Amino acid sequence: MLAVPPKNPSVALLVTCLVDLLRPQVGFAAVTLLERAGCKVSVPESQTCCGQPAYNSGDRADARKIARQVIETFAGFDYVVAPSGSCAGMVRIHFAEFFADDPVWAAKAMHLADRTYELTQFLTDVMGVAEVSAAHPGTAIYHDSCSGLRELGIKDQPRALLNTVNGLKTNDYSGSEACCGFGGTFCVKYPEVSDRIVGQRVTELAATPGDLLLGGDLGCLINLAGKLARTDSKLRVFHVAEILAGDAGPAIGEKS
């Protein structure tokens, strides 16, 4: 982290492959929030993915190549911000592992790691954002995504910001800190087990009063929304950035 953050830092948005492909509005909401906080936002064009599919499948060689690509793509900015705890965690926590035998790249990896953040953590902990200008009626249940929660310690930041959204209350549910069963490639390898796990979360959600289900990672959210859609739940699912930016259109799974 920079000792004293510049007032108007240059921030590169790490869009994440899921936001890029499935829900661009999360990326735009992130840009809105960053710009409102005073950041100069860029979107490096040569970004693809952080490499987790290879990393979590045991393909170290390719994960390492992709890590180098990410390190080069995102060099030269004050900060890198992702609307995902999982992708930010990959860069912050895991990239350095790839270069244990290569001091030059290890230094570059650590340099990038130090300035890479998940969106809500960056807004509160680095930019000092204490409130957002947004309004949304109702009660939002928050689901903590595993990587954000356990690798990056993100818990209070999104809730603190959400509690400043006009008209919105936040609530937890008994599964807030439990895995939703997505797990990246896990849900493809073991769809039945993944489905049983998300089924448990959906049962717990049904016992919790709320109008919205929010979280910071799109993978978990499409999983939860996809399962909720097969029940009679009325919960509308959004990425936290969409609500914080005051930019809630159709929820995940709703027709646009």
Added chain:
Amino acid sequence: MMHVTTDFPAAAHEALGDKSLQAALARMRQGFVSGRASAVARLPEFDAYRDAARAIRDHTLAHLDAYLEIFEANVKAAGGQVHWCRDGAEARETILRILQSRGAKTIAKGKSMVGEEIELNAYLEANGVRPVETDLGEYIIQLRRETPSHIIAPATHVSKAQVADAFRAAHTLLPADRSLAEADTLLAEARAILREEFLNADAGMTGANFLIAETGTSVIVTNEGNGDLSQTVPRTHIVLAGIEKVVPTLDDAAVLLRVLARSATGQEISSYTTFSTGPARKDDLDGPGEYHVVMLDNGRSALLGSAFHDMLRCIRCGACLNHCPVYGAVGGHAYGSVYPGPMGSVLSPALAGIAAAKHLPHASSLCGACEQVCPVRIPLPKMLRAWRDVSFDRGLVTLRSRLGLAVWTFAARRPALYRLATALTAKTLQKHRAWFRLVPGLSGWLATRDFPASSGRTFMAEWKARR
């Protein structure tokens, strides 16, 4: 080498459809998790104890050879014997030799996961010795001829009605029309039967939660007192333990005991914590005439200094099983190893070979709950990934996932191609989502979950258009 029978995908499928198992798992998920949470909340310095526990285990492992020799010397000084066994076969033969040379026909056994690891009961039966499991859970699964489904609650998958069935089938001398509907009745019946077994056993065996180097002591924790009877009533006491179980001092054991019960069952301390040092001394009123410690390596020493070194810190509390969403969904048997759950998915490939256990490191969403609750802070997700690396390097991954990964990587490393591919996918997701049913892997998702439509354009395309 340890034996695993793993076809995790098929076994998981079966487990998910087993209503009785699912009901048992739902009870287990609730009980253990809330139990640990409240025990931890009552001890504000719990995390400091975890750090201390980890440091003790790390220190011991760094000097394992020295502490094992000190332990052996002190067992001998107390009048006991230590038997070093490279693998399961050596341990089984050693135990049988001890039993046969004393003419032992029955052995009362306290709970021992190492006993399960080396499949001791089947071997003893085949060689004319009758093993009697005296831990209630172990007794139940012995009657049902099953392996444990949990390292501290071996019969957690068995319903009360199934226990009653097993007792009726086994205890044929009791009236057939007796009522076995209540847990208390089952417990009383097991107690009465086992009491006779303790008194008649020619030898007793226990595992060890810890071995204390400075005194040559073995430590067991139980909630039933069965281990105490197994080790004090019969003439011969055999302790079976993995070589990693040693700790330097009694003080060290005290620290580890503080985190063990809280992590395992949510108790401050187990009902019985028993320290055994050597055979009965001259003036002791009771105790065994002989004290043997069978020390098993079975692949453990090979982990020292490897990527899996930290796994040797494990104190077998089961917290990682209790908090694992995958274990909670499928239970222990699906893993095909006596060590299930996250700790098992790291340990089983080490003890049985990665080729035999290749599914296990992948049977995890890497959510990290295991590491979060581990009393000795074992980085389980990191080691699951390390096994995945080994598995990938040895070509043990399916062709399908290898191909899928290769295609994805090829595109991810070429931004222009990646832009084109994602733009096409976004279009397809907007207009022809049904096609995705044809994609292997996604069909499983779509069977039970929706997949959101795309707006038809990627963020990157939209961004370029807007700016």
